Amino acid sequence: MKTNLQYDKDGRILFTEEMKKEYTILMPMMLPIHFRLFKNILLRHGYKAVLLETDHPRIVDEGLQSVHNDTCYPALLVIGQLLDALKTRKYDINKTALIITQTGGGCRASNYIHLLRKALKRNGLGHIPVISFNIGGMEKNPGFKLSIGLIIQIVYAILYGDLLMLLANQTRPYEINKGETDRLVAEWTDRIGNKLRGSTILNNRSVRRDFDAIVSDFARIPVMMTQKIKVGVVGEIYMKYSPLGNNNLESFLLSEGVEVVVPGLMDFVLYCVDNAITDTKMYGMNRLKGSLAIPLKKYLEKLQNMLISSVKKEASFTAPSPFEHVKSLIKGYVGSGNKMGEGWLLTAEMLELIDAGVENIICTQPFGCLPNHIVGKGMIRKIRENHNNANIVAVDYDSGATRINQENRIKLMLSVAKLNMQKAAARSV
Template identity: 55%
Template sequence: MQREYTILVPTMLPMHFELMAAVFRKRGFRMEFLEDEGRQVDDVGVRYVHNDMCYPAIIVIGQLVDALQSGRYDVGKVALLIMQTGGGCRASNYLSLLRKALERAGYAHIPVISLNVAGLEQNPGFKISLAMYRELAACVLYGDLLMLLRNQCRVRECNPGDTDALTRRWMEKLQAQVSTARMSGRLFRETVQAVVADYASIPRHTKPVVRVGIVGEIYVKYSPLGNNNLEEFLFSEGAEVVVPGLLDFCLYCVYNNVLDHELYDMRKRSAWMWRWITRYLCRLKNDVIESIVEEGSFQPPSPFEHITTLPEKAGVLSVGMKMGEGWLLTAEMLELCEMGVKNIVCTQPFGCLPNHIVGKGMMRPVKDCYEDVNIVAIDYDPGASRINQENRLKLMLATAKRNMEKQNS
């Protein structure tokens, strides 16, 4: 499969996924991340996936089938890869939904690969080594760092375009590093320090700007296709966008296995392994935080160890709640409030029950903790009007600007 097949992967975070692709290409995998977008992706998804399923499933499967129907690929030498968490939501059914859609579209022969750590399915021709996992973790953190620094610089840059140009240069450098160098802790720390120093050199003004955090279901939170380019819209309105990093979600998935042992006496044999992975990933994130703090120009994210304490400390939710985005979604809202980001967009796929409970359902308890927080929940689905979504966002931004003016007066 490595050299014969082209592996198609739906894109969620373009920068992160391009870096991760370099890890696979170094091992001979021909991997391509799809950038197809537009109304036809929704239409194909609705055609082959029942509209009772969640919006991310419709979009992801629609993007994959649309790519196969485009004629760009040899359907006899192509495979599809889909990422899964194995949690208690409909996302765990993506594999069967995708295979059913492929059968209906006439592509039943195309192999499907599941990338997950929950043992949902074995993939004999697609194995990930320990070294690859280490490199993928570094790519996730590199992507998180670029996303954080880019968002903090772009809205304040004195020379429009400086931030995007620097981001493109660092993407090329990091892809080259991942493709050739052997990852080590020292190389990782030196690279992070160099990235932070380069972004700090961009000339920036100090005028106050509205800061808006984005939380929600993982796909519509991050994917420009899933959230109608939410980040770009907020930036076009003059806001600094604050998005929690992808590593926090990865840690959430890993740490939940530790919680299974502590709360429910499960995973007795593997609990030590999940603790070790949690500590390893936390150490990498803390290295990034340390580099940002030492430079002093940017606001760093919170350590994951601190994020895990927020829901129960506020008395709003137990960390035993781990369906969908679970306790992490509520914790991210509380983290943003602690950081002074009091304007929050909660992105929700229409009909996603776990997300509505830990997202929209937790808005009132969060407001009870922070009376000045300004939260809006935005639903996404194939029938949702983009104009209505943007109008609701503009109302939230208008409130945010009034609050900022009052605070600064």
């Protein structure tokens, strides 16, 4: 039975309160740990959320058929994954809604939600409501409201996710009992998930306690500390994080005996908040948003510092740098007014990695990514000029690029990394 659809003044299908009760909400995947936590939060708030963990080739085909092929690859995958799920008949298409993030900025990514709607229409699925997940106040829906409580939980989930990802990356390559790290990640993801789902009230104190417990749990995993090459992964956010997008880059690197370093999601969130402040200060845009962003940024930074100090309690782990430090590194490269896509953050992340001694970097981007022409590929020459040992490879991803080509380029970077490591070892002897 079809629900009566309601529309806003622009003709957009609204997600109504009634739908909240009946509709399944499909979420596309990006960062496995984090998104599983997000799903649990949505469940707790009464949404019937389902996280899509599919990764078969049919997803790409769906994307190719429904999205302009020159559009960035993440759009193609996200939309392909959602359409593919709708077509499996696993979900009642008259009782299903979709959710997708919307950043709102000068990058093409702000248009994903519109491309998704166009794709739905093309496939005769135009009646499916699409929820925009954003904190900028775009596209409101009566049945989906971001309450303060929900936002705070999401923020905590990002931190939990960042912490688990960080510790797992620093432990997994060295663990003596294979699989132990992943088991611990799964265990904690469940525990946090239940906590977020249940009625426990989160506050800074209980979260800090969790952080400390997580850190000491990971520290207890028996490891064999051999010297390994460290490789940082930066880039366009979806390509950087999504195994579906980057052809399981992390596991490939692991199989090459590498320790992977991936910057956390909180930096990106802080970057987005910081942009709202810049937008007001530098460009005189949206004053209200800018003034709300200032306390929000302070709050987030405080939480990020909490994570950092927990990690620092174990000497064997390397803690991430505070946001302001990351931001300070861009001086002489790009300005903080560069705010489309990953903007200055991408350059900053490369510099932060080098700063932290991770000189081998993979810069991932969808083929033809516009902001990355400037903040990614455009800055590599200059970074190398200032850091002789910086060993950066830019890898493009799209439906036609083959894994063998990508891996070959990465292997080249790894060969140089190995040589640099040997040279450094020789010097220190």
